[in-house]
Amino acid sequence: MRKVITYGTYDLLHYGHVKLLERAKALGDYLIVGLSTDEFNWNEKNKKCYFSYKERKSLLEALRYVDLVIPENSWEQKISDVKEFKVDTFVIGDDWEGKFDFLKEYCEVVYLPRTPEISTTQIKRDLGKDK
Numbered sequence: 001m002r003k004v005i006t007y008g009t010y011d012l013l014h015y016g017h018v019k020l021l022e023r024a025k026a027l028g029d030y031l032i033v034g035l036s037t038d039e040f041n042w043n044e045k046n047k048k049c050y051f052s053y054k055e056r057k058s059l060l061e062a063l064r065y066v067d068l069v070i071p072e073n074s075w076e077q078k079i080s081d082v083k084e085f086k087v088d089t090f091v092i093g094d095d096w097e098g099k100f101d102f103l104k105e106y107c108e109v110v111y112l113p114r115t116p117e118i119s120t121t122q123i124k125r126d127l128g129k130d131k
Contacts, residue, residue, distance in 0.1 A: 002028035005081060006091045007072050009036045011049040013059045016115035023112050024091040025065040032085055033060055034072040044075065082106045 006024050010017055010033075025031040035057055041047040049056065057069050070081065082090060082103060090103045094111040103109050 001030055002088045003030045003032065003085060004028035004089045004091055005032040005034060005085065005087045007034035007036070007078070008092075009041055009045075009047065009049060010056050010060055011047075011051055013056070018063065018065075019115050020091075020093060020112055021060075021063060021065040027089050027091060027110060030067045031065055032068045032070060032081075032087070033066050034078075034081060035060060035069050036072045040073050078103060079106060 004024050004027050006021070008017070021031065021033070035053065036045070038049060038053045041049055051059070053071070060066050060069050078090070078100070079102075081087070083106065087107050089108045089110055090100060091110045091112055092100060093114045095114055097111045100109055
C-alpha cells in the first residue's frame with residue numbers, strides 16, 4: 001500500500017482544496033492530511049482561522065479522498081510523521097516549491113500545481129475579511 005501525506009490549514013474548504021486532495025490521493029492508496037492546529041496557525045503562521053481545528057478536521061474527514069487526519073503542531077514534525085506512518089510520497093502545493101526537498105531523503109516529494117483562480121486568501125479578500 002502506497003501512503004501519501006500532505007499538510008495544510010484547509011480553512012474555508014473550497015474546490016481548489018478538494019482538487020489538490022484528489023490529485024494527492026491519486027498518487028497512492030492511502031492519504032494522510034496533516035491539519036494545522038489553531039495554535040500552530042496563530043503562533044507560527046499568524047493566521048486566525050474562521051473554522052476551528054475540530055470543524056476543519058470534520059470537513060476533511062467527510063471527503064472520500066482523505067483516509068486519516070492528524071494534527072500539525074509544528075513545522076519540524078514532517079520527518080517524524082513520514083517515518084511513523086511509513087509514507088511513500090509527500091505532496092504539497094507548488095507555491096512551496098523547493099521548501100520541502102529535505103524530505104527527499106525519506107520519501108518522494110511532489111509539488112502539485114494549485115488551482116490558480118481560487119484560494120482561501122482570495123475568498124477572504126473578496127468578502128472583505130482578510131485582516
